[in-house]
Amino acid sequence: MTIEVSAEVSALPTPYAFEVSRTALVIIDMQRDFIEPGGFGESLGNDVSLLAGIVPTVAELLALARKAGCLVVHTRESHAPDLADCPPAKRLRGAPQMRIGEPGPMGRILVRGEPGNAIIDALAPIDGELVIDKPGKGAFYATRLGEDLSLRGITHLLFAGVTTEVCVQTSMREANDRGYECLLIEDATASYFPAFKQASLEMIRSQGGIVGWTASFAALRDALERASR
Numbered sequence: 208m209t210i211e212v213s214a215e216v217s218a219l220p221t222p223y224a225f226e227v228s229r230t231a232l233v234i235i236d237m238q239r240d241f242i243e244p245g246g247f248g249e250s251l252g253n254d255v256s257l258l259a260g261i262v263p264t265v266a267e268l269l270a271l272a273r274k275a276g277c278l279v280v281h282t283r284e285s286h287a288p289d290l291a292d293c294p295p296a297k298r299l300r301g302a303p304q305m306r307i308g309e310p311g312p313m314g315r316i317l318v319r320g321e322p323g324n325a326i327i328d329a330l331a332p333i334d335g336e337l338v339i340d341k342p343g344k345g346a347f348y349a350t351r352l353g354e355d356l357s358l359r360g361i362t363h364l365l366f367a368g369v370t371t372e373v374c375v376q377t378s379m380r381e382a383n384d385r386g387y388e389c390l391l392i393e394d395a396t397a398s399y400f401p402a403f404k405q406a407s408l409e410m411i412r413s414q415g416g417i418v419g420w421t422a423s424f425a426a427l428r429d430a431l432e433r434a435s436r
């Protein structure tokens with residue numbers, strides 16, 4: 208028998224309530240390609256050191272979700288080696304020698320199975336966790352994520368990862384349209400552009416939570432501690 212644990216997080220724009228057994232942590236694209244030098248993120252002209260700063264908080268969040276018994280989902284932005292799932296409109300952007308599929312310091316850029324496509328060691332998935340390879344920015348587009356979540360009765364999603372305004376926000380909007388109640392953990396997400404992160408947090412929770420809620424990691428941890436007493 209599963210004992211229901213209900214938690215309420217101090218969040219914006221209102222408190223966010225969830226049941227642990229119906230909640231998944233979705234960690235978006237914490238892969239070497241975005242966080243380490245020599246990958247896709249840098250190929251687009253970005254300073255990747257900005258993203259490394261959230262790794263300790265995402266690691267704490269992952270440990271908390273595992274301890275609470277939440278489903279954990281990791282995503283990777285990645286393409287098949289023949290790039291059949293990468294439309295030219297996506298492949299042809301950016302500097303010509305550093306496009307998706309070209310060789311880079313960590314193998315072919317954004318290609319499945321290459322070293323740069325691996326999730327960073329500090330956040331490596333363990334048995335029982337889902338790893339979703341996604342060819343788009345959103346985690347639901349052309350993946351089995353929707354089926355995987357509905358098979359497990361998941362209704363609430365906690366989001367973390369990179370980058371806030373691109374893959375995290377796109378995934379959160381896809382989830383919101385599919386009826387999931389979504390909470391973005393503010394200090395467990397980052398952008399190459401701090402102003403874009405801030406704007407994303409504000410637009411997500413504006414208009415009464417038009418896309419969802421945002422809260423700090425500490426607020427989530429406090430809510431789970433209160434719930435387990």
Ligand code: TIU
Nearest residue numbers: 236284369370373374375
């Ligand atoms: N460039 C950028 O900000 N992000 C991406 O290309 N992918 C993700 O956000 N994962």
